[in-house]
Amino acid sequence: MVIVSAAGSHLSERSILIRRRMPSDIPGVLRLFDRLLVALGVALVLGTGGVALLSQKDGGGEQSASASQVEGPVSKEGRVGIKAFKYMPAALTVKAGSKVTFVNDDTADHTATSTAGGAFDTDRIEKGKSGSVTLRKPGSFDYICAYHPFMKGKIRVVP
Amino acid sequence: MHAGGGDRLRVVGALSTVVVGAVHLQQYADFIKDVPTIGVLFLLNALGAGAVCLLLATRARVLGALAGVAVSATALVSIAVSRYVAGGLFDYAEPTLRGPVLISVLAEVIAVVSLSAYLAGARSAPKPGSRVERRALPSTAR
Numbered sequence: 506m507v508i509v510s511a512a513g514s515h516l517s518e519r520s521i522l523i524r525r526r527m528p529s530d531i532p533g534v535l536r537l538f539d540r541l542l543v544a545l546g547v548a549l550v551l552g553t554g555g556v557a558l559l560s561q562k563d564g565g566g567e568q569s570a571s572a573s574q575v576e577g578p579v580s581k582e583g584r585v586g587i588k589a590f591k592y593m594p595a596a597l598t599v600k601a602g603s604k605v606t607f608v609n610d611d612t613a614d615h616t617a618t619s620t621a622g623g624a625f626d627t628d629r630i631e632k633g634k635s636g637s638v639t640l641r642k643p644g645s646f647d648y649i650c651a652y653h654p655f656m657k658g659k660i661r662v663v664p
Numbered sequence: 665m666h667a668g669g670g671d672r673l674r675v676v677g678a679l680s681t682v683v684v685g686a687v688h689l690q691q692y693a694d695f696i697k698d699v700p701t702i703g704v705l706f707l708l709n710a711l712g713a714g715a716v717c718l719l720l721a722t723r724a725r726v727l728g729a730l731a732g733v734a735v736s737a738t739a740l741v742s743i744a745v746s747r748y749v750a751g752g753l754f755d756y757a758e759p760t761l762r763g764p765v766l767i768s769v770l771a772e773v774i775a776v777v778s779l780s781a782y783l784a785g786a787r788s789a790p791k792p793g794s795r796v797e798r799r800a801l802p803s804t805a806r
Contacts, residue, residue, distance in 0.1 A: 535671055542678050542721035549685045549714030556689060557707055560697045590698045612695045614759050629759065652757035655700055 585658065587611050587630070590650075592658035601643050601662050608635040616651040617658065626651075673782035674729070678720045680775035681732050684739060685713025687768040701754040709739055726786050729779040736775040743769060 583605035586593045590611065599605060607617045609630040617627045617636065624646050627636030640646070640662045650656040689710035697703045712735040719728025743765065746753040758765060 535675075538675055538678075539721040542682075542717050545682050546714045546717030546721065549682065549689065549710055549717060552689055553685075553707055553710040553714060556693045560693070560703075589695060613762075631760075652752065652759050653699070654751070654755045 582606075583660070584608065585617070587615050587617075587650075587656075590653060590656055592617070592656060595657070596659040596661070598661040598663060599640060601664050602639065602641050603662070604637050604639045605660060606635050606637045609633065614652065615656070617648050618651045620647045620649055670782055670785045673778045673785065674720055674725060677729060677732055677775050677779035677782055678717055680771045680778065681713045681716045681720075681736065683771035684736055684768055684775060685710045685717075687764050687771070688713070688739070691764055691768075699756050702756040705742070705754075709735060726783065729783045729786070732779045733776055733783070736772040736779075740769065740772045740776065 581600055581603050583597050583599040583603055585597060585605060585607045587607060588610045590613075592607075597605065607615075607627055607630055609615050609632055611632055614629050614631050616629055617625070617638070619625045624642070624644075625638040625640060625648070627638055629652075630636040640660065643662045643664045645659065645661045648658050648660065688706045692703060692706040692710065696706045712731065716728050716732040716735055719725065719731060722728070742753055743758060746756055746758040747761075752758070761769075
């Protein structure tokens, strides 16, 4: 393509080279992309703030329930739900020989693993599945999730 | 590096960073908010990704690319620690490669590679008015 300039060909060649470096010469698609990027960046920043505020209102970010919080009546069979990285109930009392089932309704895999010398361990319970243990020996057993040790629970086994 | 190539790398890096931030934000809202420390880190990742996008759209693109590499590389190291190191990261382990994890890891790898290449190109490109660039100009244009 020939560019004709009143100042002659020397100037036109130089002006082409200079104009290539100027921001105003960025193709329209890139300018559009930069605007889109600004919009996405602002959306991410505002979205992060919004989600954080909503989570605060919902009580998100709280620690898992303390093992001493809830302790139901003594039962022959036990059921512990797992949701939002919490065992519910966090504390359970069952009779010796009881079967305790852990139902994982969470979005991640979990375990229920005794902290006291391997008293019981469900191994990995995939999300949407359950795992059971039978507790024959009376005593008080603290347990955690092997993947997420901040999750704590307690089972008391009575004769 | 050719300006067009640099812009392509910036576009790919920026879009990958958006995906990284969006996945972290979605996972935070879904359940990670319940996980101590890790929840805050996910929020910081999403916030960082937003800032990177803004920087990559402005004249501070090199800074944006540097920050983008830092955000994605940190996320990659974190997921590796939570998956392969005993005890996980801040007591959080990721034993299964869930869909969002895979998407995020893929986006992080693309972001690190493309933005690193962009930075390498920006470093090797002659500065405006430098001797190298003047040499590149035709003699008639000097």
